[in-house]
Amino acid sequence: MEPAHPTRPRPVTELSALGMSPAWVDAAPFRAHLRRLVAQTGEHPRVLALAAGVPPATVGALLRRPASRPGRIRAVDAIRLLSLTPAAIVELAATVVASDDTRRRLAALGSLARADRQAQWFRLTPEAAARLRRAEWCSSLDALRVAAACGAAGLCGWWSADFRFDDGGPTLLTHPGTVPDWAA
Numbered sequence: 542m543e544p545a546h547p548t549r550p551r552p553v554t555e556l557s558a559l560g561m562s563p564a565w566v567d568a569a570p571f572r573a574h575l576r577r578l579v580a581q582t583g584e585h586p587r588v589l590a591l592a593a594g595v596p597p598a599t600v601g602a603l604l605r606r607p608a609s610r611p612g613r614i615r616a617v618d619a620i621r622l623l624s625l626t627p628a629a630i631v632e633l634a635a636t637v638v639a640s641d642d643t644r645r646r647l648a649a650l651g652s653l654a655r656a657d658r659q660a661q662w663f664r665l666t667p668e669a670a671a672r673l674r675r676a677e678w679c680s681s682l683d684a685l686r687v688a689a690a691c692g693a694a695g696l697c698g699w700w701s702a703d704f705r706f707d708d709g710g711p712t713l714l715t716h717p718g719t720v721p722d723w724a725a
Contacts, residue, residue, distance in 0.1 A: 564616040571619045572603045579604075582630045585663050587689040588682075592633060593625040597692060633682040640679040646687045647674055649696050663690040 578589055590600035595618045606612050647670060650660065660670055663686040673679055673687065 565613040566616050566619050568603055568606070568612045568614045568619075571614060571622050572606070575600060575603055575622060578625060578627065578630075581627045583664070584630060584682075585686075585689060585693075587693055588663060588685050589625060589630075591685045591689055591692075592630065592682075593621045595621050597689070630682065633685065634680050636681040637678050638681050638684055640673060640676050640684070643673055643679050643684045643687050644676075646691045646696075650687070650691050650694060653694055653696075660687075660690050662693065663687075665690060 575586065575589065578584075579586055582589070584592075586600045586604055587597045590597040593600075599614060599618050600622075602612075603614065651670075660667075665673075665683075665686055669683070673683060
């Protein structure tokens, strides 16, 4: 005999299965993890969002919402945030990538009147920016900082990285070949 009401699905305990589902989870533990990451690394939340592969708007909403109103986030974003650690940020600082796109992003950012102030939010001093403009290689972390500064400045386009986030998952800036040929 079948039950009169449909049974509820069992809770998902396998993280890989949860990451592929459209599930939503309580945001409180991930908000705490994100705040701890900001405190431990000193990186801007937008940089951490790009490093984790999470939309910057999600990270911003997590940090703005008071703890008394926990809210929810997508499970896939929660898993990506949880997988980001201070050690991963150190590894990004040690990973070297070609700086062609970073130089283009810096040029776009430099066209703004407030470029210096904007860049300083992301730990890009004028000296560091000048060094990046000349370099053929840079760290993945520097590339993410520049992309985050462009996105925060409202430079929408291929240099901001914000367009890369969709339900199909993000394409990180640190992986070669992420910028389409038409955008180069």
